[in-house]
Amino acid sequence: MEEVIRVKELDRNFKYQVIKEPGGEALLKCFACGTCTASCPVREVDERFSPRKIIRMTILGMKKEVLENEFIWLCSGCYLCQERCPQDVRITDLMTALRNVAVKEGYIHPSFVAQISFLYRLGRLYEVTEFDNKKRAKLGLPQIQSQPDEIRLLFDETGISKFVEEKE
Amino acid sequence: MRYALFLGCTIPVRGQNYExxxxxxxxxxxxxxxxxxxxxxxxxxxxxxxxxxxLLMSARNMAIAEEKGLDILTLCNACTVTLVEAQEEFRKHPELLEEVNKKLARIGKKYTGKIKVRHFARFLYEEYGVEKLKEHVKRPLENLNLAAHYGCHFIRPSEVYEEFDDPEHPVSLDRLIEATGARSVDYMEKEKCCGGGILGIKEEDALKMTKEKLDEVKKVNADAMISICPFCSIMYEGSQKKIEKLFETEYGIPVLYYPQVLGLAMGFTPEEMGFKLNRVRANKVLEKVGGDEKGRD
Structure with a gap:
């Protein structure tokens, strides 16, 4: 990333795009105190991740830099920042909003392509194989069958089935 | 007391001892x-x-429970927060529920927002009650020191959980542990996240987060960690060997699900409580309470 922020290259509408997304509504309340970054357990192990920085960049309009960067996918969703934010920016929800915007703009993380594909195929995140069901029976647990049909219809309805790999 | 059991994706294949x-x-x-x-x-x-x-997936599940006239009990923290957050969204934005129902109509379902969704541990603490639990304890686990791991989504975001417990200094799981006769030990970073949320994004970061808590639990010499979430257990138990190798250290800390230890205290055998499926052997824990994995006393 360049050290100089070029005003001409900023997208002033980006913040409004984020505000319109569920979870992004309180973005402009941020007064940049940094409580979020100080509370963040991911920040403790990876300096690249800083919620405060992501919020600043979003408000400034650094759209491309925010959306194409892996860091928006690094939030572990623990909600500590959200509990502590003195301005009630709802930062964990804001990270979800940013991810949703990123997906709309064509930046979806490969890990989520895989997860969405599993959900489409199985209606669940992990396959319950014949082996698993045999083991379950031995343990006295009921059998589990995949029932993905309704989930597929719902994914078609919201349009996210387009991310699914290897549709049958 | 009849409830729809919401198992989620992880428990049926990776948390059968919990189930x-x-x-x-x-x-x-x-x-x-x-x-x-x-x-x-x-x-x-x-x-x-x-x-x-x-929201649609959550609403579909809750609509199915609603048709059956059943409230939902969950075992996974992530399932809990997802369903409860959806309910909160619908409560705050009725127009959103309308939109969701228009889409659910395609599969012939409708959610009206009547049912309650709670984690099984919250239900035990809040509704069943710690005192009543104690009446079922036949074999108090007096010699055990257990480290409670709540997991983020059991208590946060607090606004969707009617503040049944403190989001940073919770007590519910500690009280549930104490009901078994064991001691619930304090340790640093108790409110810390397991890192599971980013395991698929950046494994190295996730494992570093997991390690931090294992280090703290080791410092206080707890006999085991107690979990109420399958993904937290995958991190602390399933990844423990990998972390030991990666960071050249040793833990050997058993990670047990709360119902496993409650069951022991209620007189069930370790075999009935699925101890054989625990990846970090809990032999020492079982010796301390006077049994072994096969269930011999």
Whole structure:
């Protein structure tokens, strides 16, 4: 990333795009105190991740830099920042909003392509194989069958089935 | 006391000891779990891609429970927060529920927002009650020092949980542990996240987060960690060997599900509570309470 922020290259509408997304509504309340970054357990192990920085960049309009960067996918969703934010920016929800915007703009993380594909195929995140069901029976647990049909219809309805790999 | 049991995706394949112990303990406490084969994933993984899709999946599951006239009990923290957050969204934005129902109509379902969704541990603490639990304890686990791991989504965001517990200094799981006769030990970083949320994004960061808590639990010499979430257990138990190798250290800390230890205290055998499926052997824990994995006393 360049050290100089070029005003001409900023997208002033980006913040409004984020505000319109569920979870992004309180973005402009941020007064940049940094409580979020100080509370963040991911920040403790990876300096690249800083919620405060992501919020600043979003408000400034650094759209491309925010959306194409892996860091928006690094939030572990623990909600500590959200509990502590003195301005009630709802930062964990804001990270979800940013991810949703990123997906709309064509930046979806490969890990989520895989997860969405599993959900489409199985209606669940992990396959319950014949082996698993045999083991379950031995343990006295009921059998589990995949029932993905309704989930597929719902994914078609919201349009996210387009991310699914290897549709049958 | 009849409830729809919401297992989610992880427990049926990677947390069978949790499932076995929860089912047996519930039955003995007079709580009936109803299995609902039509339940799908809660919607959690879809949230990062498209919030509406996640709401739809949650609403579909809750609509199915509603048709049966059953409140939901969950075992996974992520399922809990996803369903409860969807309810809160619908409560705050009725127009959103309308939109969701228009889409659910395509599969002939409708959610009206009547049912309650709670984590089994919250239910035990809040409704069943610690005192009543104690009446079922036949073999108090007096010699055990256990380290409670709540997991983020059991208590946060606090606004969707009616503040049944403190989001940073919770006590509910400690009280539940104490009900078994064991000691619930304090340790640093108790409110810390397991790192599971970013395991698929950046494993190295996730494991570093997991390690931090294992280090703290080791410092206080706890006999085991107690978990109430399958993904937290995958991190602390399933990844423990990998972390030991990666960071050249040693833990050997058993990670047990709360119903497993409650069950032991209620007189179930370790075998009935699925101890054989625990990846970090809990032999020392069982010796301390006077038994072994096969269930011999």
């Amino acid at each position: 076995m112990s929860a089912r047996k303990v519930a039955e003995a406490l007079g709580i009936e779990f109803v299995d609902v084969p039509e339940f799908s994933c809660c919607g959690f993984p879809a949230k990062s891609v498209d919030f509406m899709t996640s």
